[in-house]
Amino acid sequence: MKKIMLIGYGAMAQAVIERLPAGVALGWIVAREPHHAHIRNRFGGRVTPLRSPQACEAAPDLVLECASQQAVAEYGADVLARGWHLAVISTGALADAALEQRIEAARRKGGGRLTLLSGALAGMDGLAAAKEGGLERVTYRSRKSPASWRGSYAETLIDLGGVQDAQIFFEGSAREAARLFPANANVAATVALGGVGMDDTRVQLMVDPQTKRNTHTLHVEGGFGEFHLELSGLPLASNPKTSALAALSAVRACRELAQQ
Numbered sequence: 001m002k003k004i005m006l007i008g009y010g011a012m013a014q015a016v017i018e019r020l021p022a023g024v025a026l027g028w029i030v031a032r033e034p035h036h037a038h039i040r041n042r043f044g045g046r047v048t049p050l051r052s053p054q055a056c057e058a059a060p061d062l063v064l065e066c067a068s069q070q071a072v073a074e075y076g077a078d079v080l081a082r083g084w085h086l087a088v089i090s091t092g093a094l095a096d097a098a099l100e101q102r103i104e105a106a107r108r109k110g111g112g113r114l115t116l117l118s119g120a121l122a123g124m125d126g127l128a129a130a131k132e133g134g135l136e137r138v139t140y141r142s143r144k145s146p147a148s149w150r151g152s153y154a155e156t157l158i159d160l161g162g163v164q165d166a167q168i169f170f171e172g173s174a175r176e177a178a179r180l181f182p183a184n185a186n187v188a189a190t191v192a193l194g195g196v197g198m199d200d201t202r203v204q205l206m207v208d209p210q211t212k213r214n215t216h217t218l219h220v221e222g223g224f225g226e227f228h229l230e231l232s233g234l235p236l237a238s239n240p241k242t243s244a245l246a247a248l249s250a251v252r253a254c255r256e257l258a259q260q
């Protein structure tokens with residue numbers, strides 16, 4: 001039986017817990033203090049709530065970050081320095097160049113493994129293959145409902161309550177998008193890391209009052225030709241910012257672990 005540690009106890013973590021594949025057990029959850037009593041009541045002694053991964057005395061087979069960019073900054077380097085396998089969903093944390101270097105240095109020194117989950121988007125395999133032939137232009141667009149952008153930096157750029165038609169409210173690099181929209185634009189960073197990098201990946205963020213979906217559009221041009229991919233994902237009921245597919249990409253990482 002493989003044993004995993006979850007970081008985060010929000011919408012995505014719940015979706016992962018509900019779908020944990022056979023052969024994988026949840027051993028630890030790194031969560032904010034107010035969640036600890038709930039975790040103890042729900043799982044009894046089977047799952048230990050922790051304040052940080054450092055508090056874990058055993059070695060998990062996988063540490064699955066489903067929390068925030070801040071959690072990657074707080075715990076990522078330490079997990080890798082211990083030689084553990086860390087799978088990250090909040091990939092936008094790596095838009096901070098200093099943090100990216102710290103994480104890479106810890107991985108090298110400790111021998112840990114870092115997996116970037118594909119998250120809410122598909123096509124990362126095709127992007128990686130296209131990169132082998134040279135990439136010329138990579139553009140990523142995210143289109144979500146006003147509810148999905150609520151509580152984000154979008155509120156300072158556009159009146160989410162008054163918008164009548166679909167509108168682009170942000171255009172910039174993946175680095176800017178991932179840092180300004182930490183709960184909404186991790187996919188921009190994932191695309192950047194798999195393609196032409198944080199500064200050359202063009203990003204557009206759009207609000208659409210007519211949609212209830214999170215629609216991700218990826219356009220790639222290069223020596224291989226051109227591809228255009230559009231993925232219209234359903235958000236999690238408990239968090240409209242987060243697509244169900246992002247949680248499922250974390251479940252897939254658990255299934256791969258079970259098969260090892």
Ligand SMILES: NC(=O)C1=CN([C@@H]2O[C@H](COP(=O)(O)OP(=O)(O)OC[C@H]3O[C@@H](n4cnc5c(N)ncnc54)[C@H](O)[C@@H]3O)[C@@H](O)[C@H]2O)C=CC1
Nearest residue numbers: 008009010011012066067068071090119120186239242246
């Ligand atoms: N790569 C991708 O495609 C996607 C990535 N994400 C990332 O996944 C994250 C989680 O998404 P949801 O579960 O929907 O968000 P959520 O807001 O429902 O839950 C986040 C949970 O993590 C906890 N948390 C945050 N920082 C923490 C820390 N430093 N230590 C301990 N606990 C911490 C919060 O208390 C909360 O329980 C998002 O914030 C975003 O960074 C979300 C959607 C797609």
Ligand SMILES: O=C([O-])CC(=O)C(=O)O
Nearest residue numbers: 120184185186187242243
């Ligand atoms: O789940 C999504 O649709 C995308 C998302 O929030 C992110 O990239 O951070």
